[in-house]
Amino acid sequence: MGPGEVAAILFGVFAVLVILRVPVAFALGLAVVPVFFISERLTPVLLLREMFKSYNAFVLLAVPFFLLAANLMNSAGITDRLIKLARAMVGHLPGGLGHVNVVVSMLFAGISGSSTADAAGIGSLLIPQMKKQGYDTSFAVAITACSSVMGVIIPPSILMVIWGGLMSVSIGGLFLAGVVPGILIAGSQMIVVYIYAKRRGFPVDTRATFMELLAAIFAATLALMTPLIIVGGIVGGFFTPTEASVVAVVYSLFLGVAVYRSVKPTEIPKVLYESARFAALSLFCIGTASAFGWCLAFFKIPAALVAQIEMMGLGVIGTGVMCALAFLLIGMFIDAVPAIIILGTVLFPVTQHVGMHPIHFAIIGVVSLGFGLVTPPYGLCLLITASIGEIRMIDALRDVLIILIPMVGVLLFIIVAPDVILALPRLIMPKYIQ
């Protein structure tokens, strides 16, 4: 059988099962089973072997640890300290709490590597406050979900760890390359909040005094050290990403239990369990997605795709737009992690062929998949914030789309301006990035 037929079986079975509400991880696993009976040389034991090989990667250990660190920070009340800081910084602008929401997401993104922890932690504190101050619930839900997207773009980022581990791209380089897009997205969202505030007459808080600002900065200093420790540790070559994630866990435990004394030791098992279970869900997907990707590679489907796209004669920008569209589309339906494994590894040779920098490709992929966190039917962050705001996902959709428009502009900018994205990694880690 040729690559075309096998691709049709793999993607066909997968799509039908997912539409029938079969969990994504199981749909991926089931789609590969028939393919293993096509050739005498294949056996379904390969499914288990590929799963084991994908889990047996030291770098992936960073995923549960980054999640654990973020959850510990949430239960230590660090989110609350960051909100107070953001409030002292931007609370007096028109649409105060909207700006606070964006800024606190940016700060929290520098501490955690996950958008869902961001959406849950910030949403549960800020959405009720915004409702009380008279913001539309749909806007509060939408801005919380959209700003949490920065969690995977601003370093550290779980998606970048997975991407770097999978495609052998420098994770330190990816982290540095995420800084500029993250700041641009925050800026674009603050502009949207400003326009909303002017048109809908959102309330304005009184400006914090200089002393209040200083006090807020002081209260949050220890928490804000986290990104320096993690990113500095990795970029400076002191830790591997996995070790940095454990340092983040130990540091947040130290802050929560010893310094702020806001985490009771009896609460820790629950946080451990919640983090492990949530991490296991996306990691389990990695296993079956890897088997799926292995089948694609075995039947030379990526190579066939490269040949197809070569005929279209796209340049770096054209290929970038195509990749972004593909990631946006798949991100609407499945979780970012299996999307990276299936689509990322298929498109990687295509982008290499046209001479796109691996870090540039990774940032396009991660940002596009970040949008998938807030687009239905499968938008995890929007689901979380909508349930906190007690509205249906559909009701927040209009505001989400409005906030997304300038973010798409940022994505286009990322595609056409690789040099801006690569400037920071080139400056700080010139040895690793040509």
Next chain:
Amino acid sequence: MRALLDGYYRLLKLLLTLLMGVLIIPVSMQILSRYTGIIPRYIWTEEIARFCFVWIILIGAMIAVRDGTHFDVDVLPHSSNPLVELIMKLITHVAILAVALTFIRYGYDFGILGSRQRSEISGLPMLSIYIAWPIAGVTWLLFLIEKFWDIFADYNKERSLGSR
């Protein structure tokens, strides 16, 4: 029966919590041994961490089948007809059952393979890791029997309410 499953489910939860806590130790040891002289440099820390990690993933996946929290995509509209909903639920669970049976059937071969191998660094028998797959298969099978029971019980209850 259900009490047994509940106990087994709690045991899995406890194991998952313990493994996650334990996982911090080998990685911290690695850092400590590199930057301080307190403990010698063990090379097995990395391998042990990876193997705990494999078990964390599979135990988490076992638990999530009983919770029904594996990620799925809700695109099809829900029907108010209990029969249609029954069929939809059955399809989902039969698909998970098919994966469970695949894990049991081929997990056996995988386990045989593992019984002949030892790990590269610490020399652990690979069976101790590979066996997680058939165990996941059997665990899902048990949880699915309970699920099928509940699905039919719900359907019968709803039908008897509807016919009244």
